[in-house]
Amino acid sequence: MCCQKVAEAEAMVSGGIQDVFISNEVVAPxxxxRMVALAAQGARVSVVVDALQPLEQLAVTAQQWGTSIDVLVEINAGQDRCGVDTPGQAARLAEHISRLSSQLNGSVNFKGIQAYHGGLQHVRDPQQRAAAVQRVVAKAAAAVDAINKKAGLKCQLVTGGGSGTYRLEAASGVFNEVQPGSFAFGDADYARNLQLGGQQGEWQQSLWVLTQVMSVSAARACAVVDAGLKAVSLDSGPPVLLETPNVAAGLVAPPPGSNSSSSCSSSGPSSSSSGNACGQLPAVSFEGVEFQNGGDEHGKLLWPQAIPQLPPQLPSLGTKLLLQPGHCDPTANMYDSIVAEREGTVVAVWPVAGRGPGL
Structure with missing residues (x-):
């Protein structure tokens, strides 16, 4: 199970997941x-590195705890975040991992490389997306080759890819592990990705933010809801409203009669502890409605005013609505719990363990 921070790995192990991969650098002693302690408790723990100092700290700490950690070299796949920049650097770091393993009784074990490019997950055009992934595949292949020839080591794992590109990495002949995760929830940004057939989106949306109308202005063709910056992440664009239930690029509710589960994060005053947590779809047209940031606690729903003399029919005060987040990851990170709903009935409330900053 991929995690991005130690707190997430701790939550997974606490929940019964015994094989966790922290696909990010961990440098603070x-x-x-804490990461080594998970391995000492019996979990299989792996992590990526791109520098000697944290690697050596990890090796010594794991030896002191009498346990071992699997280590992958992170490759800069083109996003220019973490990762070594050249195949030669990858080979030297892999060789150092192997040397430390021999010196410190296997406290660290070289397992392979990670070549993940987060930015490519959101390239809209499928052909452009495929071409960009081929460049990542070439970088990964060069690193694997250098590690084999210069360090004499085999990469058991070549991991990367995400919800937008995982099929491409899986079919590359180089990657043998992929890391899709956002597909489980979905968001408005992923729903904008075009598929080879020309359709948008790939999965049915399951994560919704429950909000409530707190003010209405017919003169401004506007309804204000209680979901602002504290309720939805805007880094990948605002949440959106579905014009019709079968359009993957917006809101209002899961398709009527759907047998699949959905989940709603409740935004403060709109939370519901029983019954229909997600509310009923009001008899109001949401065609063309746009969400606009109104501040920390406010979101503005703006109706188009094509015919000014005919004000739109607006939702009444207290109407509950569902927002499809623009970016599911940081939105889920804002909440203490997720309400799981099936066909209008709450079936579970899941605590969001491991949420918060990168600890």
Missing amino acids: SKIT
């Missing part, structure tokens, strides 16, 4: 100790 206190975090390294």
Whole structure:
């Protein structure tokens, strides 16, 4: 199970997941100790590195705890975040991992490489997306080759890819593990990706933010809801409203009669502890409605005014609505719990363990 921070790995292990991969660098000694403690408790733990100092700290700490950690070299796949920049650097770091393993009784074990490019997950055009992934595949292949020839080591794992590109990495002949995750929830940004057949989106949306109308202005063709910056992430664009239930690029509710589960994060005053947590679809047209940021606690729903003399029919005060987040990851990170709903009935409330900053 991929995690991006130690707190998430701790939550997974606490929940019964015994194989966790922290697909991010861990450098603080206190975090390294917490990560090693998971392995000492019996979990299989792996992590990526791109520098010697945290690697050596990890090796010594794991030896002190009498356990071992699997280590992958992170490759800069083109996003220019973390990762080594050249195949030669990858080979030297892999060789150092192997040397430390011999010196410190297998406290760290070289397992392979990670070549993940997050930005490519949101390239809209499928052909452009495929071409960009081929460049990542070439970088990964070059690193694998250098590690084999220069360090004499085999990469058991070549991991990367996400919800927008995983099929491409899986079919590359180089990657043998992929890391899709956002597909489980979905968001408005992923729904804008075009598929080879020309359709938008790939999965049915399951994550919704429950909000409530708190003010209405017919003069401004506007309804204000209680979901602002504290309720939805806007880094990938605002949440949107579905014009019709079968359009993957917006809101209002899961398709009527759907047998699949959906989940709603409740935004403050709109929370519901029983019954229909997600509310009923009001008899109002949401065609062309846009969400606009209104501040920390406010979101503005703006209706188009094509015919000014005919004000739109607006939702009444207290109407509950569902927002499809623009970006599911940071939105889910804002909430203490997720309400799981099936066909209008709450079936579970899941605590969001491991949420918060990168600890």
